[in-house]
Amino acid sequence: MSRRHHRNKRSPLASAAIHATLIAASFIAIFPIAWVALTSLKTGNGQWAHPGDFSHLNFGNYSKVLNDTDFLTWFGNSILVSVLTMALAVFIAATCGYAVSRMRFPGYRATMWLLLIVQMFPIAVLIVPLYNLMSKLHLVNSYAGLVLVYLTTAVPYCAWMLKGYFDTIPIEIDEAGKVDGLNPFGTFWRLVLPLARPGLAVVAFYSFLTAWAEVAFANTFMQGSDKYTLAVGLRTFVSQYKGEWGLMTASSVLIAIPAAVMFLLVQRNLVAGLTSGSAKG
Amino acid sequence: MRALRGIRGSFDKYWYGWAMAAPVVIVMLVLVGYPFFWGVYLSTTNADESNIGRDIGVNHIAPTYKSVGLHNYWDILSGNDGHFYSTLSWTLIWTFVNVFFHIAIGLGLAILLNRKIRFRAGYRLMLILPWAIPGFVAAFAWRLLYNDNGVFNAVLKFFGMHGVQWLSQPTSAKIAVIAVNVWMGVPFMMVSFLGGLQTIPSELYEAAEMDGASPWQRFRMVTLPGLRPVMMTVTLLGVIWTFNKFDVIFLVTEGGPAGSTDILVTHAYQVAFQNIRQYAEAASYGVVILSMLIVFATVYRRSQAKLEVQA
Numbered sequence: 001m002s003r004r005h006h007r008n009k010r011s012p013l014a015s016a017a018i019h020a021t022l023i024a025a026s027f028i029a030i031f032p033i034a035w036v037a038l039t040s041l042k043t044g045n046g047q048w049a050h051p052g053d054f055s056h057l058n059f060g061n062y063s064k065v066l067n068d069t070d071f072l073t074w075f076g077n078s079i080l081v082s083v084l085t086m087a088l089a090v091f092i093a094a095t096c097g098y099a100v101s102r103m104r105f106p107g108y109r110a111t112m113w114l115l116l117i118v119q120m121f122p123i124a125v126l127i128v129p130l131y132n133l134m135s136k137l138h139l140v141n142s143y144a145g146l147v148l149v150y151l152t153t154a155v156p157y158c159a160w161m162l163k164g165y166f167d168t169i170p171i172e173i174d175e176a177g178k179v180d181g182l183n184p185f186g187t188f189w190r191l192v193l194p195l196a197r198p199g200l201a202v203v204a205f206y207s208f209l210t211a212w213a214e215v216a217f218a219n220t221f222m223q224g225s226d227k228y229t230l231a232v233g234l235r236t237f238v239s240q241y242k243g244e245w246g247l248m249t250a251s252s253v254l255i256a257i258p259a260a261v262m263f264l265l266v267q268r269n270l271v272a273g274l275t276s277g278s279a280k281g
Numbered sequence: 282m283r284a285l286r287g288i289r290g291s292f293d294k295y296w297y298g299w300a301m302a303a304p305v306v307i308v309m310l311v312l313v314g315y316p317f318f319w320g321v322y323l324s325t326t327n328a329d330e331s332n333i334g335r336d337i338g339v340n341h342i343a344p345t346y347k348s349v350g351l352h353n354y355w356d357i358l359s360g361n362d363g364h365f366y367s368t369l370s371w372t373l374i375w376t377f378v379n380v381f382f383h384i385a386i387g388l389g390l391a392i393l394l395n396r397k398i399r400f401r402a403g404y405r406l407m408l409i410l411p412w413a414i415p416g417f418v419a420a421f422a423w424r425l426l427y428n429d430n431g432v433f434n435a436v437l438k439f440f441g442m443h444g445v446q447w448l449s450q451p452t453s454a455k456i457a458v459i460a461v462n463v464w465m466g467v468p469f470m471m472v473s474f475l476g477g478l479q480t481i482p483s484e485l486y487e488a489a490e491m492d493g494a495s496p497w498q499r500f501r502m503v504t505l506p507g508l509r510p511v512m513m514t515v516t517l518l519g520v521i522w523t524f525n526k527f528d529v530i531f532l533v534t535e536g537g538p539a540g541s542t543d544i545l546v547t548h549a550y551q552v553a554f555q556n557i558r559q560y561a562e563a564a565s566y567g568v569v570i571l572s573m574l575i576v577f578a579t580v581y582r583r584s585q586a587k588l589e590v591q592a
Contacts, residue, residue, distance in 0.1 A: 018393055019400075025390055026407035028464070033410060035432060036422045049430035052439075096305035105298035111306060118313050120521055120574055128553045128563045129316035129323060132333070152312045159305055184297040213415040215528040220554055231417040235532070238424070245425055252418045263413035264406070267472070 040249035048245040061250035074233035082211040089154040089207040097162030118156040154207035165199030324565035330558035353565035372544040380519045382463045387470025395478045412468035420532035423461045451541035477511035
């Protein structure tokens with residue numbers, strides 16, 4: 001009974017239990033990542049297969065990945081495809097998001113509905129017909145084809161989220177623009193877009209990551225090692241026939257560090273947009 | 282004349298909106314709409330790799346597949362293809378177990394993190410890390426742990442037990458892929474619930490405490506109702522995402538051993554792109570998957586709306 005004075009007062013036992021739970025959960029969250037980082041430092045053939053042996057720690061795997069494999073090519077391909085996807089997706093999603101946020105036009109409801117329904121589409125419905133379509137257009141095994149495909153996954157969410165963001169920008173800004181003689185494009189470009197920078201940063205990041213981490217399409221569409229993205233290329237390190245876990249872990253670390261840093265910088269905004277955006281629908 | 286002016290008037294009035302929405306609408310129609318209808322059409326044919334038609338150099342080989350009506354759907358739904366019902370039941374188990382653990386663990390951790398405790402920011406950062414790692418990197422990391430010479434088996438052997446071939450037996454492989462996906466999905470749920478918890482006014486808790494409510498009663502009467510909007514959104518998203526979760530299964534087990542961990546999307550993918558490419562059958566699988574998701578989303582929204590009216 002006495003425990004119920006105030007929520008901030010807690011018995012030492014309860015505190016210890018909370019900390020113990022959180023420490024255990026944090027350990028589970030971190031362990032696989034830490035283990036990969038540790039294994040990446042174990043140089044030498046098959047050294048990864050001795051989990052308890054930490055005698056040969058150095059950066060040998062890293063220099064091997066960078067010098068003797070196509071890792072840098074794949075990295076470049078991934079960057080190229082992701083940046084193109086990001087730039088195109090943000091641009092067209094922003095104009096569309098603004099249109100559905102501010103203007104009521106015939107087809108408005110249909111557009112909103114389209115954005116929602118496309119977010120639900122499973123790749124399996126589309127991967128075969130898209131593959132046929134792309135091979136008809138000779139876009140299989142090309143960066144352009146992959147970027148176009150990624151737009152279908154990135155754009156609906158980005159437009160949806162940016163609409164939510166534009167909704168929070170006061171309409172008086174638009175009216176002021178109108179009074180100053182700007183047409184809607186001008187208002188959008190000069191007044192609203194600069195104010196929407198945080199929202200734009202989040203969708204830019206989201207669309208970048210969509211392309212960066214995609215597996216199924218990249219695996220189907222890209223057919224030569226010179227065109228592989230990271231998600232496809234990494235698979236070649238460990239297959240039925242070989243297990244180059246040293247190379248695999250070293251490249252995992254090289255990929256994960258920039259991704260994790262960027263992620264941690266924007267994640268608060270990402271969640272807010274994700275849940276508020278779809279809750280309104 | 283007036284009608285013409287009317288049309289021109291509406292064009293003048295609306296063309297900004299149309300112009301700005303057009304790029305997205307065109308991209309969606311060309312890259313989603315067209316393939317979708319093409320896929321539905323393919324699903325009524327017997328198209329496969331041998332008869333789809335292609336260009337070899339300058340020679341164009343015309344497609345020779347023909348319509349078979351609803352044969353593919355009959356083949357799938359009657360169980361004649363030998364995969365559908367086993368894959369479906371595993372997909373449903375996979376989805377339910379994953380979403381259940383995502384929500385239960387995510388909610389539990391969010392409630393713990395929502396208290397005033399020391400090192401809160403540090404815990405939060407560590408617990409969110411699995412989300413920050415690209416999915417394919419995480420999948421490979423877990424494959425290393427599950428390896429026959431990996432750390433899990435090393436621990437088992439240290440305690441004098443036999444190692445387990447985690448990914449080579451159906452049951453252990455299923456547990457393994459679920460563990461990977463739970464690990465990857467919890468941070469999103471945790472952060473969403475944390476956001477939801479912060480919107481519940483603390484006066485409600487104080488009032489409940491005054492009325493003598495136990496912690497469990499406060500959780501049931503204040504926390505859960507306050508989290509309803511978030512809960513509804515993340516459940517819907519979680520089910521749709523998990524149902525279609527391609528990369529974990531594909532990268533960790535490739536659906537193996539012998540297809541036992543294949544969910545519907547990865548199975549459809551294997552049908553389409555492995556051995557002889559059965560385009561028509563894969564397209565039919567796609568349509569079946571999409572129909573199930575649409576039914577689920579509609580029923581779920583309806584039932585939630587009904588609950589809201591009652592509340």
